[in-house]
Amino acid sequence: MKTVNIGIIGLGSISEYHLKPYGNNPHANIYAVCDLNEERAKTAAALYGAEKVYTDYRELLADEQIDGVSICTWNNTHAEISIAALNAGKHVLVEKPLCRTTEEAVKIQEAVEASGKLLQVGFVRRYDPNAQMLRAFADAGEFGEIYYAKASSIRRLGNPGGWFSDIERSGGGPLIDIGVHVIDLCWYMMGRPKVKSVTGNTYRKLGNRANIQNLSRYQAADYDAKKNDVEDLANALIRFENGASLMIEVSFTLHASKNESTVKLYGDKGGFEIDPEVMMTTEKNNTILNVHPQTDSAGFQFEKAFQNEIDHFVDCILTGNQPISPVEDGVEIMKILNAVYESAAQGKEIYL
Numbered sequence: 099m100k101t102v103n104i105g106i107i108g109l110g111s112i113s114e115y116h117l118k119p120y121g122n123n124p125h126a127n128i129y130a131v132c133d134l135n136e137e138r139a140k141t142a143a144a145l146y147g148a149e150k151v152y153t154d155y156r157e158l159l160a161d162e163q164i165d166g167v168s169i170c171t172w173n174n175t176h177a178e179i180s181i182a183a184l185n186a187g188k189h190v191l192v193e194k195p196l197c198r199t200t201e202e203a204v205k206i207q208e209a210v211e212a213s214g215k216l217l218q219v220g221f222v223r224r225y226d227p228n229a230q231m232l233r234a235f236a237d238a239g240e241f242g243e244i245y246y247a248k249a250s251s252i253r254r255l256g257n258p259g260g261w262f263s264d265i266e267r268s269g270g271g272p273l274i275d276i277g278v279h280v281i282d283l284c285w286y287m288m289g290r291p292k293v294k295s296v297t298g299n300t301y302r303k304l305g306n307r308a309n310i311q312n313l314s315r316y317q318a319a320d321y322d323a324k325k326n327d328v329e330d331l332a333n334a335l336i337r338f339e340n341g342a343s344l345m346i347e348v349s350f351t352l353h354a355s356k357n358e359s360t361v362k363l364y365g366d367k368g369g370f371e372i373d374p375e376v377m378m379t380t381e382k383n384n385t386i387l388n389v390h391p392q393t394d395s396a397g398f399q400f401e402k403a404f405q406n407e408i409d410h411f412v413d414c415i416l417t418g419n420q421p422i423s424p425v426e427d428g429v430e431i432m433k434i435l436n437a438v439y440e441s442a443a444q445g446k447e448i449y450l
């Protein structure tokens with residue numbers, strides 16, 4: 099089987115979870131790396147054996163040896179770099195969120211269609227073994243019609259600072275950063291129903307709480323607490339054309355007693371939970387059963403999910419198959435995220 103040459107653009111925190119899996123994949127060669135920060139690029143090249151180091155992504159894209167790229171940069175560059183990569187004839191794996199706005203998302207989709215190249219959106223939660231296992235149960239009709247889902251990603255102290263809290267570069271706060279994962283996961287599990295309307299609220303009450311001591315938290319590669327113009331908290335109710343609904347709440351900071359991550363879905367034959375731990379609930383012989391599937395881990399397997407995501411991208415390049423998280427799904431999720439912000443700004447329900 100052929101080996102594909104990969105370029106990684108953006109070498110901050112998440113890049114390790116692209117670099118390591120490419121390194122583990124026998125059909126992938128980490129050929130080039132690129133970051134605005136040359137030292138960061140050189141360090142990654144030395145660690146993962148990349149032949150070429152770039153600080154300008156355009157130069158990397160002009161390199162004819164490269165088959166596909168992983169885009170792991172700030173959200174404001176996803177559209178520009180994805181479109182340039184597709185136009186340069188490269189296959190693209192772009193980190194979530196696809197971009198910042200629906201307008202950008204549609205332009206990316208047009209570039210995918212015009213180029214005939216693949217674009218896989220980094221909806222990594224779909225690639226978790228438990229998510230795939232539950233998806234197979236859903237496809238087999240075990241839960242019946244899934245008509246309600248709810249998800250929380252609550253960080254009581256978790257604004258990563260830097261570009262994450264600069265709305266120009268991020269496009270938003272916890273909704274676009276962590277909400278995107280659980281909204282996509284629920285929507286995927288529900289069978290990707292067509293969205294009808296969205297109502298949402300966003301709050302900026304607590305700031306980034308950079309003053310808090312004695313409690314460590316995740317920080318961006320270039321941490322800077324000075325700028326923060328994103329929301330602290332967002333909640334939303336998403337209605338679908340088939341009558342199903344999804345409720346979500348997400349925060350970077352909140353006066354909550356602990357962090358919380360829950361993802362729960364309910365059908366007319368059974369229900370299931372993905373976070374914090376996988377389980378299913380059903381009814382047999384007039385009795386309610388809580389079922390605990392025996393898998394390697396009851397929780398989200400971060401590293402395994404990234405390995406599956408990267409293996410899938412390499413496989414799609416080699417086989418020409420479409421990814422399980424294609425550009426059109428990125429566009430639909432972008433529409434939902436934008437509608438939550440629009441609804442919050444206008445104080446009313448938005449019909450799509």
Ligand SMILES: NC(=O)c1ccc[n+]([C@@H]2O[C@H](COP(=O)([O-])OP(=O)(O)OC[C@H]3O[C@@H](n4cnc5c(N)ncnc54)[C@H](O)[C@@H]3O)[C@@H](O)[C@H]2O)c1
Nearest residue numbers: 108109110111112133134135170171172173193194318319
């Ligand atoms: N899938 C996940 O679970 C997950 C987790 C964290 C972050 N992410 C996503 O990954 C992306 C990066 O996040 P991060 O936490 O690694 O951020 P980061 O700030 O740690 O790293 C981003 C890197 O991109 C570089 N960069 C920015 N613009 C560039 C450009 N035009 N050309 C070359 N390099 C450029 C920066 O110098 C920096 O080194 C974001 O889109 C984020 O949403 C996904």
